[in-house]
Amino acid sequence: MGLYDFDQEWFEDFLTEYPAFRVRQLMHGLYGNFLLPADIVGLPAPLRSKLSLEDKLRPTLTELARSSSDRGQTTKYLFRLHDGAQIESVLMHSPKRSTICISSQAGCAMACEFCATGDAGFKRHLSVGEIIEQVIVAARDAKKDGRRLDHIVYMGMGEPLANYNPVLASVRRLLDYVGLSARKITLSTVGIVPGIKKLSGEKLPVNLAVSLHAANDTLRSQLVPINKKYPIDMLIEACREYLEKTNRRISFEWALIKDVNDSERDALELADLALSLTPSAHVNLIPLNPTSGGEVLHFSPSPLRQIQNFYSTLSGLGVNATIRRTRGQDIDAACGQLSARISLSRRSDY
Numbered sequence: 001m002g003l004y005d006f007d008q009e010w011f012e013d014f015l016t017e018y019p020a021f022r023v024r025q026l027m028h029g030l031y032g033n034f035l036l037p038a039d040i041v042g043l044p045a046p047l048r049s050k051l052s053l054e055d056k057l058r059p060t061l062t063e064l065a066r067s068s069s070d071r072g073q074t075t076k077y078l079f080r081l082h083d084g085a086q087i088e089s090v091l092m093h094s095p096k097r098s099t100i101c102i103s104s105q106a107g108c109a110m111a112c113e114f115c116a117t118g119d120a121g122f123k124r125h126l127s128v129g130e131i132i133e134q135v136i137v138a139a140r141d142a143k144k145d146g147r148r149l150d151h152i153v154y155m156g157m158g159e160p161l162a163n164y165n166p167v168l169a170s171v172r173r174l175l176d177y178v179g180l181s182a183r184k185i186t187l188s189t190v191g192i193v194p195g196i197k198k199l200s201g202e203k204l205p206v207n208l209a210v211s212l213h214a215a216n217d218t219l220r221s222q223l224v225p226i227n228k229k230y231p232i233d234m235l236i237e238a239c240r241e242y243l244e245k246t247n248r249r250i251s252f253e254w255a256l257i258k259d260v261n262d263s264e265r266d267a268l269e270l271a272d273l274a275l276s277l278t279p280s281a282h283v284n285l286i287p288l289n290p291t292s293g294g295e296v297l298h299f300s301p302s303p304l305r306q307i308q309n310f311y312s313t314l315s316g317l318g319v320n321a322t323i324r325r326t327r328g329q330d331i332d333a334a335c336g337q338l339s340a341r342i343s344l345s346r347r348s349d350y
């Protein structure tokens with residue numbers, strides 16, 4: 001357990017000898033200003049030292065390395081957790097926004113064919129504190145650069161809906177104290193149907209992204225093995241229920257893989273699914289990022305021309321789509337490249 005594993009109620013119990021406003025001040029310092037207890041100068045000195053001396057109230061992420069790309073606009077962090085497990089997160093600045101892409105598990109059990117995280121296997125779930133601390137570290141760094149972290153995407157290592165309770169607790173804590181709106185938080189799922197259904201009932205207007213990648217079961221079961229358990233019909237039904245309950249548009253993610261899922265026929269199938277939802281799904285096209293597993297399987301990114309054709313077919317049918325700009329590919333920080341392994345050729349970056 002670490003500093004960010006504890007909620008306001010816990011601190012109220014821990015600090016019974018102090019008035020309630022001290023706890024609110026502490027929460028504001030921790031989550032609003034990204035400070036450690038020792039640095040929250042508004043708190044009385046004895047309180048600061050009580051907090052700082054408490055073993056379980058220390059931060060738990062050790063930064064092992066960081067690398068940067070896109071002229072300093074993309075930073076990848078490699079952290080070691082208390083038990084030696086490793087995770088990565090990626091901070092991305094663009095002129096309009098600063099986004100942190102965080103991990104929800106160390107490794108991933110989903111084993112999607114084209115993803116480096118899945119390739120490396122599953123280690124363990126992250127605690128709520130370990131999830132939140134990634135945001136705090138990035139927010140603190142962004143602030144140093146005169147930027148304000150304003151978007152959070154659960155698109156790093158792991159499957160957020162397979163670690164449901166800590167992920168949801170982290171979302172709620174970030175909403176309550178960091179002052180972000182739910183619309184700026186995106187949960188991405190491989191398509192865990194019970195998780196989507198549960199999320200429908202949470203009354204949390206976060207964005208939901210579904211990693212679709214194929215619109216027929218034969219291909220999807222090959223690319224995304226969990227499809228055998230939760231096939232497309234079931235998945236779309238869960239999306240429909242989510243839409244009915246939340247009225248929040250869903251997005252579909254689609255990594256474009258040369259000669260695998262980038263044909264005209266694939267685009268037509270995808271358009272059918274996207275338009276079968278109301279409001280229709282937004283499609284995020286991601287040019288495939290290289291991973292070592294992918295090379296073994298001879299997966300390669302679709303050529304630009306094919307990506308443009310795919311996009312035009314979708315738009316021609318009235319499907320809202322965007323082509324996601326790839327960030328940090330040269331430092332293995334792009335979608336599907338996070339493996340928390342320092343590759344030999346890149347070791348000098350760290």
Ligand code: SAH
Binds near residue numbers: 115158253255286290
């Ligand atoms: N497990 C969740 C969160 C990961 S988000 C999920 O599956 O949604 C990371 C996104 O990048 C997912 O859409 C994933 O399918 C996609 N991705 C994985 N490998 C990729 C690759 N090599 N190139 C492009 N996108 C990839």
